[in-house]
Amino acid sequence: MVHINVLDPSASPLDYYGFELRRHREAAGLTQKQLGGIVNYTGSLVGQIETARKLPTPEFSERCDAALDADGLLSRLVGLVLRSQLPxxxxxxxxxxxxxxxxxxxxxxxxxxxxxxxxxxxxxxxxxxxxxxxxxxxxxxxxxxxxxxxxxxxxxxxxxxxxxxxxxxxxxxxxxxxxxxxxxxxxxxxxxxxxxxxxxxxxxxxxxxxxxxxxxxxxxxxxxxxxxxxxxxxxxxxxxxxxxxxxxxxxxxxxxxxxxxxxxxxxxxxxxxxxxx
The missing domain is CATH 3.30.870 (Endonuclease; Chain A)
Structure with missing residues (x-):
């Protein structure tokens, strides 16, 4: 059985981003590997971002917005995510x-x-x-x-x-x-x-x-x-x-x-x- 790390979207901006990325990917019927192939990143990276273990970049966010028809949501979130990582x-x-x-x-x-x-x-x-x-x-x-x-x-x-x-x-x-x-x-x-x-x-x-x-x-x-x-x-x-x-x-x-x-x-x-x- 595959154990999926379910994020609490209220925990942090990074967790919220990962939650929304997974929600939109699953709604599109794509695996992490398939989405990675579309946006030219590895499926492993997609998984790490979805589980809040890796920071997304603006470029990653723009590509995923386009691939998932997310209406710019991830691009709007990424600034908040990155700012939250500052000291x-x-x-x-x-x-x-x-x-x-x-x-x-x-x-x-x-x-x-x-x-x-x-x-x-x-x-x-x-x-x-x-x-x-x-x-x-x-x-x-x-x-x-x-x-x-x-x-x-x-x-x-x-x-x-x-x-x-x-x-x-x-x-x-x-x-x-x-x-x-x-x-x-x-x-x-x-x-x-x-x-x-x-x-x-x-x-x-x-x-x-x-x-x-x-x-x-x-x-x-x-x-x-x-x-x-x-x-x-x-x-x-x-x-x-x-x-x-x-x-x-x-x-x-x-x-x-x-x-x-x-x-x-x-x-x-x-x-x-x-x-x-």
């Missing part, structure tokens, strides 16, 4: 990203998660902890889907020049790909990347990296981060101070066009030219 202290930040109509971030030494490539994100997340690295990488990349919304937030990114020099990943091709990814946003209407050069000297962001989230009606929120903990605040004095600091950082940073020139120069001179397609 508890970071889940609020992902919600802020999803609700904000404008995000301003200053990063001193690393590319912000919303603009990281898969290889770069994997290298960052794998430092001192490689457990479930594939799933954790998928969870981080899933946050970037907010940039694909019909009405995405305006994203302002100021990178300290050190972020271009800090070689992250196994080999220069990771940084080539990451810098090329930044250049792909050079003319993007909603994503703006500026570099704060070393020549700027003392600047308004010397206290460290931070994010500023703005909303259509709710108060703005400033978010700073430490080791294993985050600090969001809507304190008006803090928000006003960080907003003013951001204005000064933008003024001290290179223009978007000049930033792209510097990024391109770094990619070609430091990391060996254009990334391999």
């Amino acid at each position: 508890v202290w970071f889940q609020q930040v992902a919600e802020l990203e999803a609700r904000a109509n404008e995000i301003c971030t200053f990063q001193t030494h690393m590319v912000h998660g919303l603009l990281q490539t898969r290889a770069y994100a994997r290298a960052v997340l794998g430092v001192m902890d490689r457990e479930n690295l594939d799933d954790r990488t998928e969870v981080r990349l899933a946050r970037q889907r907010i940039l694909e919304k019909d009405e995405p937030p305006v994203l302002w990114v100021i990178l300290g020049e050190a972020a271009l020099h800090q070689e992250i990943g196994d080999g220069p091709e990771v940084m080539r790909g990451q810098l090329a990814h930044l250049l792909a946003y050079e003319t993007h209407p909603y994503v703006n990347v500026q570099v704060l050069p070393f020549t700027a000297g003392a600047h308004a962001g010397l206290q460290g990296s931070y994010n500023l989230y703005r909303f259509p009606t709710d108060p703005s929120i400033v978010y700073t981060e430490g080791y294993g903990q985050g600090h969001p605040t809507a304190n008006p004095t803090t928000v006003k101070d960080c907003s003013l600091r951001y204005d000064h950082l933008q003024a001290a940073a290179l223009s978007i066009a000049d930033s792209a020139k510097l990024i391109r120069h770094m990619m070609e001179e430091r990391y060996g030219g254009h990334p391999v397609a």
